[in-house]
Amino acid sequence: MKGNPFVRYAAALIGGIVLYVYHPDWILVPQVALLLGLGMLLWGVRQTRGKLVKPIQIASGLGGLLLLMALGWGISYQHTARNQSDNLVHLTDTLRAYEGVIAAQPEERAKTFRVELAVRRGKWTSQAGEKWQPLSGRVIVYLDKAGQSMPHYGEVWLVTGSPRPIDPPLNPGEFDYKQYLSYRNIYHQQYLRPYERTVLSVDPPSRITGIATRVNRWADRVFTHQVSNRAEYGIVNAMILGVRDDLDTELYRAYAAAGAVHVLSVSGLHVGILFLVLTFLLSFLIKRPRGKLLMAFLQLLILWFYALVTGFSPPVLRSAAMFTLLIVANASGRQQQFINSLAASAFFILCFDPYALFSAGFQLSYLAVGGIGAWQSPLYQSITFRYKLADKIWELTAVALVAQLITFPLGVFYFHQFPTYFLLANPIVIVMSNILLPLAMTTLAFSWVPYLNDLLGWLLEKTAWLLNYAVMQTGALPGAAWDGLWISQLAMVLIYVVIFCGAALLITRNRAYLWATSLAALFVAGLTIWDDFEQANQQRLAVHFLPHRTAVSLTHGHQSTILTDLEATDTRSFDFYLKNTFGQWGVSELTTIRASQTKSVADTIPNHLACYQTRAYTLWVWRGKTVLLVNQLGGASHWKLPAVVDYLIIRRNALRTWNQLDGRVVARHIIFDDSNKTPLTDKLLADANELGIACYSVRQMGAYVADME
Template sequence: MKFINFAIVRFSIFLTIGVLSAHFYPVTTFLLPYLLTLLVVFVLFWLWARKRIFQSVELGIVTYLCFFFIGYVSYQMRLPMFQSNHYTHITTSDIPEMLQLKIIETLKDNDFNHKYLAEICEVNGKNSKGKVLVNVSKDSTENSFLVDDLILVYSTISDIPKPLNPHQFDYSKYMKVLGVYGQLHLSRKEIIKRQIGAQTLRGFAQNRRARVIKKLQKTNLETDERAIIQALVLGEKKDIDKNLYEKYAAAGAVHILAVSGLHVSIIYFILSSLLRPLSRFKYGSLVQAISIVLSLWGFALFSGLSASVTRAVTMFSFFALAQVLNRDTHAVNTLFLSYLTLIVINPFLLFQVGFQLSYLAVFFIIWLLPTFKNIGYSKYKGVRKVWTLISVTICAQIGVLPLSLFYFNQFPCLFLITNIVILPFLSIIMCGGILIVILASNDILPNWLAETYNYLIEKLNWFINWIATQEHFLLGDIHFSKLKTISAYLTIITFALYLKKLNYSRLIALLVTIALLISVYIYDENRYSRSQLVVFQKNRQTLLAYQNGKDLSIFKSDSTASLSNDYPIKAFKTQQNITSYSEKTLPSIFKYKDKKILIIDSLGVYPKHENIHTIILSNSPKINLNRLIDSINPRQIIADGSNYHSYVNRWEETCKLKKLPFSHTAKEGAFLLE
């Protein structure tokens, strides 16, 4: 009989608490010696307690503390401050240095740069370590770098800039989750030497994948269709057109573009079917299990070792191990065992969106699917299969819904239709894609097969596009805070527990969480009732926003196109829970909370007003700032992103001499006046 080992679940919880504590409440003291001491105490307690019939409470406490400290130390030891040879302790931000880098991953290019992740090997001849983001000007190299290439450069490591407007995506924070704390901008003259480095297993897989992609580009596959194959089979999403990706997201089908447990399970069953004859021989089951596990890890390595595929392959590895050992286990055990293993190896995974969504989806499928099957049970096998497919989709959506709303602020109402149509054919699409990749990589892909598969993917894209165009069924710009996310999960969990067992205590727990969720919604409504004035940072444009509760008025210099869905207004509207929006022409002078604010544009004309509190300089006005300050006597001056930097530098020096507060949005970010 299958059972759930709740000890693994509890260990995972305490490990997670340890990682989160190290992330949000770091300490400057290295805790590894304390962990080793605690492990010794644990061993002594275990030797004493194993001879007792009833286990002691002390052993349990020490065990949970061990997992807490393992999580804390595992995260802590990866921080630069606890790595003496990390480049952040050696380099300076304003002096170029001789750096030896090893390319470890290629990223998606932008319009001007090739982008890579690299490991620092040496700084000025001294051994060092740490990851950096490398931006190489596209006119600096004839060919792009490959994984495992060694390059010698003379350049400066700079910080990855933080967002300059409120509620914008923090790329620097995202890169820190990947262990990247700096970046390089390289031109041709800064690249001194390039050579092929010692090949790693991951480098071999990534370079092999790059060669396969180049061969796919030579086939008769169209651009969009080829990009879908690369995402489905190779885990390469860089070539997917942005509009096409957004359509998949709007249709609720973006998960099929990320190699995940769904794709791994298909490959697992393909391998199981092909290798089933081995089970007839002695040790055949062992050989079969080892072959499947090695093949799955090879696929994971080949597809880029994303968080979701790593989770899936780790789970299937433990599942295969249980089969070899004839151990009957529960899916929850393999799920949490894989989670425990991956977090110990790399605690930063916990903060990756793909990792979070992947584990939540699988957990809720395992937990809720039996309940859904009982609700929709039918004596007809065909009906049961259809209901199972619907149930799996709903369970996964329930599991990821609050987190998806928090990260992406939208909900595709037609996700069920999309998945019911696509999922039954995904196995065919995957098998066809694998066959296409194998034949193309060996230069034997027949044109008729490429055209047939191209037609199949084209029809898939057509269906996705049709679903995405049903705009009334896509709920967007949904405000969903952290508190709403937490309270929503508490409500979902207590509701599921109540459905599994109807009793008074669980009903009370459900009602309490519903009351908590309502309270959070009321709190969020009142939370944004204040008023504020925001001077946004936007190049070559002046943008001001006046927020009064849930009403937002945008004052802009360009009166043509609407900015409602543009950067940086869209994210600000969503996160501030704005319900009323309007756009107006930028005034030359206005009043905000008894403070007069003067805007001086390119004409450099300004009225002789007294009691001006704030001056906003826009579009590089040709003015004598000394004379302006003497005549108006403002309290502070702001220069937005529409000004020339040479002008801003001169104004800043003038304000320093006058001892007048000066802000430049291109350097300090958006200016908030409350």
């Protein structure tokens, strides 16, 4: 740590950022840190003034770190858009229209264009009347594609209507899209029909970003012309331009199962690959006069051209900045530590964008690069091979081992899976990526040269085909992905304690690290056993949020039965809204009953569940509790129901007025799922409030979960 000062500086800055994000109201803490740090720093300077040999001043060092912590808090406050008085979040009146400019490169989805608008001004009714007033904030707009061309960066739109706040996660374990966007200072979204927006002009917020988007579009046209096969074009487009719309679902799943999904998003990995390839290709310049400077110039030129081609994708920008500092430090000729240079790059990036700290890409990139830089060489040198090919394979394997070891706890925490055959897939992916990325850049550079561009395009397509084939074969192996893994933040931190203390033990042979590793491992084992015990004894009813659909589950131990009208082919909706819930609950056996069935389903339900189903309703009896799902309340048919139903679930707009339940159903708990129309549910909830009826809506309140233990 003594020779790596920026490690301490970055840690102090990160401490201030984390303090603000989790406790923004603790304003007294950074104020005290600022005053105390300034006092300690000045006292240390006064103590050493006039001395020829200046002793190490611990007080001055601590004072400086306290100042950096206060700086981290202040930067985070300054970069939080909701702290601006004219931000959308503070608007209390209904917004009738607003003007905004497209502030990022639009994305094409299946049925919509996803556009990020930076709001400039808005119109709403206030005491001063209806007029345009200054307004700030960012809105994610989904524009219906029907008959529309792709929007362009810098277009100024006039939008009618009002954006709505982004919903929090409505199911247990669901991805927190609201928090993810809040780290980008986006708090609102809106769905638009074409007639609800008008393009006023073109006024790009940044000329450099405007150039980057045009270069990105040009690169897309080059790849479209040179790579004719859709699967190979999809991979090239994803790896170089960061666009995954053309990827086949099965191909994406194969990459995920093989542990190679990271290559499908432009990130620090790609910048790192280009850096290593360029270092290898340009290494002959080192021995020449001013060769280091020329090598650094060429590396920076190509790395930043790649960032330009990606449209200045934020992950690539962060990684390009990281490697820029590493290249400059190496070219300076001064004695420098790799970890210190890496920490310096993180420090300056976080000064510019403190919320980058909470990006999975930022965390994984720095962990992987730091781990490889610190541990790959000792691991590689621990085993020697006589033959050059075997030695090269072992070198690549050592990279894959270190990268997987250092990132797997974070990967499991975010993505809930572990690739079983990563040792088989990653060396292949690394080799093929080392070929494909420079080849793609060369294809772009010589796209204007006849015949040569066709040859390069053919080589690029065949390389992409070979990469796809290797990944598909690996992903098709039995048990390729260990799925459904869940760990808490505490467990993830403890696993990292085991990894880092274990590595320190191997390097230093210090017995203290042995005790720390053993203690952390015992805590991890205890947490795992306790979680498994709780899951084995859980009993719960859940009415899940599923847009415009029904999903009701009964869970006992590691088994669950779900009744839903979600189509079996709609795996995307299941994965987004429901998969994480059952994964978090440790469900390993899931039985599905289709709500569209109108006859007996005795052949499809577990033995512990009694079920009676008609067109009008479905009645479940489970562990002494009755659950009634009502499809329709019309007609005079006689219902055979218990005197009191424990849980009444209203679906498909069955209830129009509360009088319809009189003399028919008495229930202890009433729940509306999202198959009901929102205006109707809102009206019934308002009427229920006046009548004193307790009820619950998953659209407004999130999934209804009742523990029955």
